[in-house]
Amino acid sequence: MQVFKCAMKLVARRPVYFLVYGVWLSLMAVFMASSLMSPASTDEYEKYQVDYAVIDRDSSQVSEGVCEFLTTQGDRIAIEDSDFAIQDAVAKDTCSYLLIIPDGYGEAFMEAAKNAEPLPEMECIYSYYSAEGALVDAALAEYLSSLSAYAAAMPDKPVNELIELAMQASRVYADVQIIPSETDATETDKFMFYLQFDMYVYFAGIIVCVGMMLVTLNRAEVRRRNLASPISYIRYSAQTMLACLVVMMIFWALTYILGAVCFPQSFAAVPLLGKVMMAIVPFVFALIPLSVAFLMGQLHVGETLMNAVGNILGLVLSFLGGSWVPMDIMTPEVNMIAHFLPGYWYTDALSRACQLGSSDYATLAAIGCDIGIMLLFAAAVFGIALVVGRMRTQTSEAGGNAAAEVVAI
């Protein structure tokens, strides 16, 4: 096992890559998954809460009533009344809805309401998500409509009593019932998200660590020496492949155990068969970056380029695989493209596996299909790598037949 030991030493000689891509990125995945919200309760309706801000330049009873009503819509964020502060709040999405109540608004509102004239308008600003702003705006319009109706019907009543009546009316709610869904948020989400994030860890880490080891072993002089040694070519290749597999398994085991340790509740919530499949799926997926690393090794890619390829592939596949941005917000075209990349099948298999029951054969078959596709990706890249390797060994640089011809001439 001298070749195997030597290959492992080559990997150990660059601990920084294992620390950065294996440990550091996995810890970032843990940090990221830890920040996920707890599953939303789907048994009863909870109104969506919006962060909003109010700049009250009026300070009348009506404007204070508006402020009081808006407390039912979410959390109020304090924003200074200056152009820069308002721009800053909107641009940084500090609040999703910003309302500016102009000076004299209360007086103008009551006058318009009592005279059945169009109500005066306030200025509002939506941040990134228009729907969130529209939600608060719709509720506010309804509240002021009620206040206006009461003011028109009871013009002699004091403003504070009209506001109280409008507030009472706004507390009358429609009956809401929730339809249970099979895709309810569960405790397993954190562990699943963590494993999905690890797609980047596998690609960047395995490609760089294994790729650099193979590049070193495939250097022309080293290769010539090894080919001239008493060890057979098959044993030499087998030991090299074993070293590659062991490095891959170190990444796989590290990420899986780290996830199980850091998210014990989430891990425990996964059914036993799901746990097994959630171990098998990353293992199979990790074979793809291993194949890519093998290809990079055959191509004699340099260290900087190896890092770049690992990172770019990791980032692109993580984004297009639905690991970091949900697939449901992507366009159908992007969804279609994602089907041709392994990341999609990886996230699909994981999301199925985390809810896998012992007798759920249909889901098991679907996961099997995902695994099969991932194996095909790995086999395809590995096949290309073998061809590239074969062609390269025949070049003069690598000491192949071309080199012999050069000497003969």
Place this chain on the structure above:
Amino acid sequence: MANTFKYVLLSLLRNKGILVWGLAFPIVLSCCFMMMFQGLDDVAEGSTIRTVVVEDAAYEESVALPQFIDAISSEDAILDVYSVENEQQAKDVLNDSENAEDPYVGYITADSAGLPVVHLQGGNRSNSASMIEVYQSILVTLMDSFCNKNEIITSLMKDNPALMSDPAFIESLIASANVTEKIDVTENAPRESVRYYFALLGMASMFGAQAGLVAVGALLPNTSALGARRALGGTSRVRSLFGCILASWLMSFCCLLVAFLFMRYAVGVDFGTRNLSCIAVLAASSLMATALGSLIGSIPKVSIGAKSGILTGIVCFASFFAGLYGQPTMQLADDIAVAFPASQYINPAVQVSQAMFSLMYYDTLIPCMQHLAILAIMAVVFFLVAARFLGRQRYASL
């Protein structure tokens, strides 16, 4: 120095790894973002709320609910209504659309009193970026408004029945009040997707440090035969170093500029109208990156490979807090920025993305100048530490 500059620049141009990091990386990811984030902006912009209405006997007998639903689902209205005859059909429509791009958010029935009952589709809402939860709340708010009006009419009929015979009053009550005017206060409309491009520029500019790392690393006499030969050459160390830094900076700046132009014109990202200021930000960013690369490249007794790994680790870490790695990280980065504002001042990737951000959204250049000043201070600090490393080394000494 001119020769050093020329040949370092040539060697950097011939280095595939640097070209991939500096050019291919931002261009490939820009193309990836371009495909992905169209959907994100569509989600942010909002759309009509798809709802199913069960038009059974109770619904038909309701006094005002059908008219109310018609009013809020007419042309250009907020609701997109699909009518069915019974609840089972409504549930089937909901289930069929659950995984669709634009699913139905729920269905409405009428109770025996003629009031609406909203049935909402449950589901995994904790991690989804879709706005279904907001749409469901808007639907409920609209139905709440029907109940509110019903409550007002009931209470007013008790106190002032004559008022109910006034058609103008009834009309004003039913009509939806227009109480706000939507305005824009930023230089450009806020868009979620652009934040990813800013974060990408932050990461790309930091990876430009590879040029500085390679150039300064090759200057060290104990890392390569070339370094040893240059140490014995006639050109002074300061002049060699200055030439290396200048070439590295030019290389990373040009790569960043090409990436920026690609994003702007090929991908079609709207960075606002301040193109020259954007280029100034890129120049400052690449200077900071060159300084960072010089610093890491000058670390003694560490191989070039290990230095490259250290740089990658730093860039990944910094980009993580700039929110590059998807929506959850963007949210986390925002939360951390609010909780620990100081963390932004020491993160170069955040400073680059914030500088671009400030150019796009603020009508004053002061915030951008502040970010540029921070980047300049970072560059000076990195260069000073690098100079300290480079000036205190002994090679092959006893």
